[in-house]
Amino acid sequence: MRRDQRPTPLPVSVPRDPDVRSAARLVRRGPAAAVSLLALAALSLAAGPAAARDAAPRDTPLGSVTWRADLSAPTGDETNVSRADGVLRLRDHHVRPASARSPRGQAAVLLPVHELDRAVDRITPDVDVTLPAGSEVVVDVRGQDGLGKWTEWREASEGAPAVLPRAVTRVQTRILLVAAPDGAAPSVRSLSLSAELDVDAPRSVTAAASLTTTVYATREGLVGGTTANGHVITASDHFVALPSRRGLSPKGSAQYSVKVCGPVRCETAPVWDVGPWNTKDDYWNLSSARESFKDLPQGKPEAQAAYLEGYNGGLDGSGRRVLNPAGIDLADGTFYNVGLNNNGYVTVEYLWTGAGAATKSFPTWGADVNIRQQATSASTRVAQLAGPTTVRVQCQVHGQLVQSNGYSNDAWSYLPDYGGYISNIYIDNAAGWLPGVPTC
Incomplete structure (x- = not known):
C-alpha cells in the first residue's frame, strides 16, 4: 500500500462464539477522512493510540543489545560454587552430576532472568x-517468548552464538x-552477553504435538548424590x-518435564539430571537440530544405537563401552510408581517439545509499525516493521482498543518471528479478527 493511500475500510465482523468478547470489534467512529498513513500513525492517545510511531522516533536503534552479568552475588540457584572477589570457582572437584557418572567435578550457576x-x-x-x-567453561542460554514459553537451552560461545528457535524478550x-x-x-x-534479532533466520513453529517415543529406562538410584541441577537425591524422589542439558529444569522447577508410561501407570516428572551415558544427546529433537549424533533419527538415543546396532563402535560420546x-534414567519414586x-522399555512424552499452533501468513501495511511486548501500545516496543511486509501470525488476543481513520479494533496478533504483538489494524485483511488464527 502506498504512503498516500488510506486503508481499505474494514467491515464489521461479529464472532459466532458468544463467549468471545467482540472478537472483531471494528466500528466506524465518524466520517472517514483521507489521511495519510503517517498521519494515522500519529493519532493522539486520547483518540485511541495507533500501534505505529507512538513511542520512539524512526531512527531509534533496534539492533543488538549488550549487558554484563553480575557474578559477585549468590543467585539462589547454584551448585558447588565458591566465590572470591567476584570470581567463580568449583568448591569441590569431587562433586559431579549423579546420572552421567562422570569422573570430572562440576559446578553450575543459574543467573537471574534478564529483561x-x-x-x-x-x-x-x-x-x-x-x-x-x-x-571447561560452558555458557548455556535460553529465552522466554511473548507467550511465556521457554526455549530449550542452547550452548553459546564467542565464535558460535546460540541461535534460538524463536524470538524472545527474556534471556x-x-x-x-x-x-x-x-x-x-x-x-x-566476568561474563558479558550481546544479542540481536535475525528476522531472516529460518523458523520452525509448526503444529506438531509433543514428541512421544519408546526408550529403555534404567533406575537411577544414587541416593545422596547430587543431580545436574543441584538436587540431593532421596530414596522416594x-x-x-x-x-542432554538442553532440557534440564532449574532446581525445584518442572519447566522441562516428561510423561513416563510404564506397565502400570503414567507419571509426569521433571528433568533434574543429565544422563545416562551421554550429556549432549538431545535425541528428542529433529536430526538437523540435534546437538550431536545428527546422523541418527529423531527419537533414537545414541546409547540405544550403540548397544543394539554397534553405532560409534558401541561407545558413548565419552568413549565408554555402552x-x-x-x-x-528414572528416580526411584518414579521408577516404581510407573510399575x-x-x-525396561517405557513410553515417554517430552512435554516441552510441542510447538503449539501453526502460523498463518498475512500482509501488513504502514510504515514504522511497532511490535509490542504485550497487546497494548503502552507496552515495550520490541521490534519495528519499516514498511509493508508479510508476517507469520501464531495466535491473536483482545487487547487495547486501537483507533485509526474512524475505525477501531481491539484485536492484536502475536508474531513469533518478532517476539511480540501487532495491532490487527496494521494487518491488511478484510476481517478485524483474522480467519483461521486461534486465540492465544
Whole structure:
C-alpha cells in the first residue's frame, strides 16, 4: 500500500462464539477522512493510540543489545560454587552430576532472568576465564517468548552464538564449570552477553504435538548424590535424567518435564539430571537440530544405537563401552510408581517439545509499525516493521482498543518471528479478527 493511500475500510465482523468478547470489534467512529498513513500513525492517545510511531522516533536503534552479568552475588540457584572477589570457582572437584557418572567435578550457576527492551534470537557471550588443560567453561542460554514459553537451552560461545528457535524478550544464562580429569578447575572472572534479532533466520513453529517415543529406562538410584541441577537425591524422589542439558529444569522447577508410561501407570516428572551415558544427546529433537549424533533419527538415543546396532563402535560420546540401551534414567519414586521392577522399555512424552499452533501468513501495511511486548501500545516496543511486509501470525488476543481513520479494533496478533504483538489494524485483511488464527 502506498504512503498516500488510506486503508481499505474494514467491515464489521461479529464472532459466532458468544463467549468471545467482540472478537472483531471494528466500528466506524465518524466520517472517514483521507489521511495519510503517517498521519494515522500519529493519532493522539486520547483518540485511541495507533500501534505505529507512538513511542520512539524512526531512527531509534533496534539492533543488538549488550549487558554484563553480575557474578559477585549468590543467585539462589547454584551448585558447588565458591566465590572470591567476584570470581567463580568449583568448591569441590569431587562433586559431579549423579546420572552421567562422570569422573570430572562440576559446578553450575543459574543467573537471574534478564529483561530486554527488544526481541532477540541470537546470543553471543564474552567470557573471561582461566582454563587449566582439560577443564571447561560452558555458557548455556535460553529465552522466554511473548507467550511465556521457554526455549530449550542452547550452548553459546564467542565464535558460535546460540541461535534460538524463536524470538524472545527474556534471556536466562547458565554457567557450567567442569574440572579436568586430574581435578584442575577453571575460574570465571566476568561474563558479558550481546544479542540481536535475525528476522531472516529460518523458523520452525509448526503444529506438531509433543514428541512421544519408546526408550529403555534404567533406575537411577544414587541416593545422596547430587543431580545436574543441584538436587540431593532421596530414596522416594520423582524426577528423570535425560542425556542432554538442553532440557534440564532449574532446581525445584518442572519447566522441562516428561510423561513416563510404564506397565502400570503414567507419571509426569521433571528433568533434574543429565544422563545416562551421554550429556549432549538431545535425541528428542529433529536430526538437523540435534546437538550431536545428527546422523541418527529423531527419537533414537545414541546409547540405544550403540548397544543394539554397534553405532560409534558401541561407545558413548565419552568413549565408554555402552552396557545397556538406556535413553532415560528414572528416580526411584518414579521408577516404581510407573510399575517397573527391573530396567525396561517405557513410553515417554517430552512435554516441552510441542510447538503449539501453526502460523498463518498475512500482509501488513504502514510504515514504522511497532511490535509490542504485550497487546497494548503502552507496552515495550520490541521490534519495528519499516514498511509493508508479510508476517507469520501464531495466535491473536483482545487487547487495547486501537483507533485509526474512524475505525477501531481491539484485536492484536502475536508474531513469533518478532517476539511480540501487532495491532490487527496494521494487518491488511478484510476481517478485524483474522480467519483461521486461534486465540492465544
